[in-house]
Amino acid sequence: MRLPPISPRRSFYIIVTAFTILTLTWYKDSSCMKFPEISDLEYAATSWQLLSLENGSVYFYGAYWDPRFEEPLVRILVYSDVSPLPKLYCQLWFPNDNEPQTELATPVYGWQTAWYGPVMGVNEPYILTCTCRRHPPEKEVAPVAVSVVTGPCGETSNVLNIQNAPFSKHINKRTGMSSHRNDSPIVVCLKWLHYRNDISTSLVEWLQLIKHFGADEVYIYILRIHPNLRKVLKYYVDQGFVVVTGFDHAPQVSGLKQSRSTRDFHDLRRELLPLNDCLYRNIMQHAWLLAIDLDEMIVPPANKTWSSMIERLIANTTNGQENKPLDALVFQNYFVIDGAQVDLEGPAKTRILSHTWRADAPSPPGSMEKSFVNTSSIIAMHNHQPLVCHEPCSVKYVDAAGPGRLLHFREKCSYNEKDCPELHDVVKDDTLGSWRQTVLEEIKHVLQILDLDPLE
Incomplete structure (x- = not known):
């Protein structure tokens, strides 16, 4: 061959x-x-x-x-x-x-x-x-x-x-985590980038925000991307904040004929590989893993970090099993639709920072959720919740009142109907306001350094 x-x-x-x-x-x-x-x-x-x-x-x-x-x-x-x-x-x-x-x-x-x-x-x-x-x-x-x-x-x-194998070390009878594990707080996994258009401003905005929220590292998998995105990624790689992995899909050599909807559904399976690669590369490095997309953000309480939010959530959790760790903290999805915005709180090119009108009600249970997962116990990842844990998965669903909320920024409603609740049943939510000015200045600085188009 x-x-x-x-x-x-x-x-x-x-x-x-x-x-x-x-x-x-x-x-x-x-x-x-x-x-x-x-x-x-x-x-x-x-x-x-x-x-x-x-x-x-x-x-x-x-x-x-x-x-x-x-x-x-x-x-x-x-x-x-x-x-x-x-x-x-x-x-x-x-x-x-x-x-x-x-x-x-x-x-x-x-x-x-x-x-x-x-x-x-x-x-x-x-x-x-x-x-x-x-x-x-x-x-x-x-x-x-x-x-x-x-x-x-x-x-x-x-x-x-x-x-990750410790080639030069002998292994104890029970290879516990305590002697080898480096529990840096949080790693973020982005399943892949496949953008031929230039979304460099959105990528900088997303990375600067999660840096403020306390992410230790970000693992990003790339398929095909615009040259300006490569400039952005190199900037953050040089800082030690981003780890980039080139990626291609396993070939589908079967002659099985499929409808487009069936093919698209099977394609969802391909998303799992970079997430599980990210998991296993970090089981010895980070305590928690968050898999989100570029149009999503779990926002902690104002002026807080993800780590302090997680500590607060765990302190208020009783799962009925004293010695069993919590495997995942699951956040409900709240859409933020372009057409629902009454006004903008910042430049239009910074969708996350400028869009503050979100759906009043979350998506139905089980739909569009995202989770912080415990790397000490997860065996198989999914985009939304862990699929397989060492023991039956123990998860906590974060209450609508928080702390923290998953915001999902979309151009249009995800439903086929002409009207949808996310367009008209909305409330003002400016939790990101406490970071806005600082992050906007940082975005301008990065774009200038990289000689990319300015915000305004």
Whole structure:
């Protein structure tokens, strides 16, 4: 199979693969399991390695070290168009070992069966989970790489470096979080940017606000973006505030014909991969994760931060289980529609800061919600709430009175009807007023530095 052009992400994998090959210096030809050469690897797209099956494919994106629970685990983010998913095995490659340790992979379905899945011929998200506890008498160390095969002694066409693994450290009998975890408060995940038009002012506004609210880092995935957006992202990357990851979708090679509405519904599954990648890259770095879009903002009480808001919400929560952490804080959605604005409190190009007339009533329960999720317990992410937790998910629905409110800024009503409540049943909500002047000056400053069009 012809390999795709070299990309930064693929170059990184090649470097890691070469390093791992050099590390595994005592490979024996007598073993039935051979560490793959670079020429053995199959790529379906720039970011995706491939395992071909008789009736479909498995696409591999990334592997991650997960020490949060009783046993150390390796999690692998994959998509597959085969249903049911066949039995798969992890070949775990350890430092200075001559052959891998093979473990049966347990798939966690990254969607809901109640949402019409899995479907044969459609790429479905899974998180493959493999224990990586060493078999005696081997020392307890973390693996450096993992391959996925269809049999315990199968040849492999893929190898992934294991992100976050403590390669140089021995692992305790119970790998608790306390000795390794760096609980910086909050990471924000933006599923992807795919904008050919210039929305640089909106991106600067969004980033400056969440910086004031106390975000420690922002992970942004990009598909195709306007050159001015690249200038903005580089500015914040250089500050250490934004982490940018180039991204492409796993190919849908099935010949299954779908209507546009069905295709769009299946496309929702693709949004989950960057969110779960963001989760597993940060389980050791941040206590809370927020996945929101550029047209959304969870606004804390005036002059407060997200961290203080979360502390207040947790202090007022009793979930009936003293030793069980709260897995998510769920906020109801309030639309802020362009056509509902009676007046503007700032430049029209800064929609979040200038639009203050929101819907009086929130969206129906279960619709458009967003959550702060606890990274110590979540296994599978969704845009709105966690899908899978270590134990049954424990969530708190934030009361309409707050503290905090999710505002969703839209050009027009999301309903098909000519009229909708969000256009006429509105109230003035100027909670953002306490940040407005400061953030507007910051936006002007950033736009000037980057030689972008001014606000006015």
